[in-house]
Amino acid sequence: MPFVHLVIGLALLEFFLFGLAVARARHRYQIRPPATTGHEVFERTFRAQMNTLEQLVIFLPGIVLFAYYINPLIAAALGALFVIGRALYFQGYVKAAEARHVGFNLSAFANLALLIGGIFGAVRTLIPHV
Amino acid sequence: MPFVHLVIGLALLEFFLFGLAVARARHRYQIRPPATTGHEVFERTFRAQMNTLEQLVIFLPGIVLFAYYINPLIAAALGALFVIGRALYFQGYVKAAEARHVGFNLSAFANLALLIGGIFGAVRTLIPHV
């Protein structure tokens, strides 16, 4: 499991860096807290972070279940794909809303594969003869 | 634990579907990203998803702790109640803000029962003679 744990750690570190990018954009475009609107670039940066939060809540249990029921190395590889996809997504979204799709789809594919695999693994355990 | 894992997987799949519903509402009501306001139905759909995100962050560790310290089958049953409550909540909230209460209360009851049970179990382990 250490490869899975490392990928989880990297995904969280990436998310922490997204948070720093939001703080920097807040400062640069003078968006005073608690506001979350006021400048297009800030809003795109903030939404890119929030969407990553949504995806992480699926990703974190998903990768653990996939690793436990299917295979930890494939889980870590799909997890690495998720981390790369999220980096592309974030970079793209900060530039332009239209530029977020490639990274979104890459990370969503990895995320769904982990989740579906984990569910399949749990179901297979509950039906022993499948 | 496979029943608990299955319920966790279903809760995450439900949350993924809520995300798709937000994307569809965004398209239907022409809310261009990164905006999260602009049409009442979109805003209710979006808030229903975000509130589910908040609840999931409590639910996911809560069900694991309850299953570990108290009982995995009761944990899975409370988890199923949470998933059903969230479906009612989401459906209700999309229709009207007032229609969200039944599902909210159902899922909040299940969520608090899991969390309180998990905390109680950890405390009991720390005080061996209770």
Added chain:
Amino acid sequence: MPFVHLVIGLALLEFFLFGLAVARARHRYQIRPPATTGHEVFERTFRAQMNTLEQLVIFLPGIVLFAYYINPLIAAALGALFVIGRALYFQGYVKAAEARHVGFNLSAFANLALLIGGIFGAVRTLIPHV
């Protein structure tokens, strides 16, 4: 691990109470759902809850990895620091945006220490002779 589990439970209970505080502020300042803006105090309360959500997504896997790879008692102590820092942060932010920094920094320090420690532990396991 029961100390770590207890601290996780307390962090989630704290987050649940933050949610109740948002609901009360929503009622007091007559912010009708799904709106999340309309009164400065409500907006600060809401943002304090949302920022805690972001931090929890890092905190929960971080404390588990730190406890597993480094030391469960140090993990629980850092986790307690996180919970205290978040209480100060929330109280401060509700009063004034400027008053959130001490609690933020305290909880961010604990959170980063847990995350970096967990990543370090996983890497060390992958490179046996370090």
